[in-house]
Amino acid sequence: MTNKLVLIDGNSIAYRAFFALPLLNNDKGVYTNAVYGFTTMLLKILEEQKPTHMLVAFDAGKTTFRHKTYQEYKGGRQKTPPELSEQFPLLRELLDAFGIKHYQLEQFEADDIIGTLATQGKEEDWDVNVISGDKDLLQLVSDQVKVSLTRKGITDVDTYTPSFMEEKMEIRPDQVIDMKALMGDSSDNIPGVPGVGQKTAVKLLKQFDTLENMYENIDDVSGKKLKEKLITHKDEAFMSKQLVTIQLNSPIEIKLDDISYPGYNTTSVSTIFKDLGFQSLLTRIDGAEVEEEEQEALDAIEVQVVDEVTSDMFIGKEALEVEMLEENYHLGTIVGFGLVNEHRHYFIPVDVAIKSDAFKQWAEDPAYKKAVFDAKKVIVALLRKGIHIKGIEFDLLLASYLIDPSENHHDIPAISHRMGQKQVLFDEEVYGKGAKMKLPEQEQLQEHITRKAMMLYNLKDDVIQKLEENEQLELLQQLELPLALILGEMEHTGVKIDKSRLMEMGEELQQRLKTIEADVYELAGETFNLNSPKQLGPILFEKLELPVIKKTKTGYSTSADVLEQLKDKHEIIPKLLLYRQLGKLQSTYIEGLLKVVHDEDKIHTRFNQALTQTGRLSSIEPNLQNIPIRLEEGKKIREAFIPSEEGWVIFAADYSQIELRVLAHIAKDEKLIAAFNEDKDIHTRTAMDIFHVAEDEITANMRRQAKAVNFGIVYGISDYGLSQSLAITRKEAKKFIDRYLESYPGVKDYMDEIVQDAKQKGYVSTLMKRRRYLPDITNRNFNRRSFAERTAMNTPIQGSAADIIKLAMIRLDEKLKQENLQARMLLQVHDELIIEAPIDELEQLKQMVPEMMETAINLDVPLKVDYAYGQTWYDAK
CATH class of the missing domain: 1.20.1060.10 (Taq DNA Polymerase; Chain T, domain 4)
Incomplete structure (x- = not known):
């Protein structure tokens, strides 16, 4: 029996799968669309070809030996989306589960690994099939070597043999290198000869057979301009040929005998399928077929790539996706804009948007309502381009975070997955049922960005309904979203x-x-x-x-x-x-x-508002x-x-013991409330209670220990934790805590009640309805249950304190603008606000800032704010 060798271009197939399928997560919040698409293709190969030997080759890195020849090789490529990058480790795990070897080699590309092994297989007279999306590999085609190129999605392929190439491309496999040398390849940034396309290259090769022969007989080339181009760019043509030539003797350390494939272990594969959430593929590993091999493939959408922004594109309710591949939006580059409303799906190139008065007018007009993902990022990114966006009425990132802050993934596809929403827009009239588009790289990216805007648009109503059910819509609209707009301006201003x-x-x-x-x-x-x-x-x-x-x-x-x-x-x-x-x-x-x-x-620090x-x-x-x-x-x-200006100062204001004041309010403890209302030193008061001594007998050390107990209670500290922080025995620590709870019975009742409440509901809430889910609150494991109980006690306190300073920031920002002051907020550090202002506004700030902060919310106890100012943040203490 003839051996059958299958060689797969891992990077190419993963990339195509990523853009062919919706950007989905499994139930763990892990991106899986590229892995899923790769798997469907893999199962089809195994079912149809039954290989005896198999390998998946990957690129090892950005730099290869080709960069020594041409430093700009592959220089024009877009950065790999992070949603794809993080799937490569999963892909390798999947291959391991299948028992399929994978390999990469420093300084070499997957093509070179494939070329070397294909040549070895050919010499052994094996049947070799190469699977990729890269036409460069067509140079390997021979009577023994077939190359299957993906055509639509990832399972629809064209299989190239020498006769098929002659018929379809009118060249032999060995002429692929010469054709590429002449026409270049923009995707790999290979120059070729400017102005020579595939049609001209094929015509020249039909006449001269090879690149070398053409240049030896350059006078026989017809067309004066073409001849001039060929002569002028001769060096680029030969360099391009060198770049596109696949190495057939790469120094790989893997041999044909190492990649034999006896088949996969059903248990191993079913385990990883379940882990990845590939339930629909489980039947395939038993040999059963599914109705559609690409059930999850994207329905086509009509993406209108805009070359001029016009006012009639906007109807007043749009979803805007600002795509940046870099995480740090203060330094990153905008890739493009996706803009969707109920009528159209637009992709707006960056240059087109930024130079457009119509786009700027729409963005800065608050009457036009916008839904975005990560308002703060959008604000900063556009401010860097001289556009101050207004009218943001919905932020999907913040909404998802409020619904469940314990989720690790709050990106658009993950949210869509959790909301159980269909993630593709299907226009049957335009494309016909089940139609898919074959897109080149740039168009894929444009569609990818526009789809995210579409998903954002489609998710908005469902997410708002969920917030309303949780009584959290006000929390988004009155607190988190206004704060995001302020934080965006603060970040952009910088310190x-x-x-x-x-x-x-x-x-x-x-x-x-x-x-x-x-x-x-x-x-x-x-x-x-x-x-x-x-x-x-x-x-x-x-x-x-x-x-x-x-x-x-x-x-x-x-x-x-x-x-x-x-x-x-x-x-x-x-x-x-x-x-x-x-x-x-x-x-x-x-x-x-x-x-x-x-x-x-x-x-320019970045404030993480959804962490x-x-x-x-x-x-x-x-x-x-x-x-x-x-x-x-x-x-x-x-x-x-x-300060950033001459004659300005730094003004710092911070809440005094805000969490203890919130505790007094939430617990409704009369003694604690009275202590704050009478403006007593709360740590001295607590020291009197836990040490059973008069006020004039309290030492500095007693007060320090009482302070540790006070804040320990707020943070749900255990007797062990308190013993460690005070360097006392656990027994002494327990005595301190017990005496505290005896002295403040309202706090004890609050702690008991909040834990019971959390066990019934599964979550606790702050004063402003912010939720924290506690799945371990009924766990049988003592340590996990105890941690959840302490979390139940302290989250309403810490969370409410966090909400209060956010409210204060919103009120202060409104007041500063209302009074037309130059003073501006720079930083928020826990309970402290840092402001810079001209010296002549100082007297107003002394009155305004404490007032805005102390009246941010009505509690049973007064809020107290201390402030200071100076030439530096250090001086404002």
């Missing part, structure tokens, strides 16, 4: 950085680190690498004979928690701890901040909410944050 001061601090820290390093060497009696646990461990636990706290597989543990337990055992330990703290300041905050300073010496389950904002690139302020050196980093 001015004094780079010279930051560098100066870096030099000061470097000197401190050198001094500490010298002290540690002296105490250790030798030099070593302070950052190496392997070198530090023996110094501490063998030479200095400190007690061993913990061991790892590689030796002694020198982690921070271990060093904390040893800090009273030897004077070297506090120095090591300080060295690490200062080292982190230097690398993460000094060097880290300097890396992200952009134009006008500003940094935390409590509703708190987080900050990335850079994270400005985690600058360590326990160390004075950490606090001083804030000296580098300065």
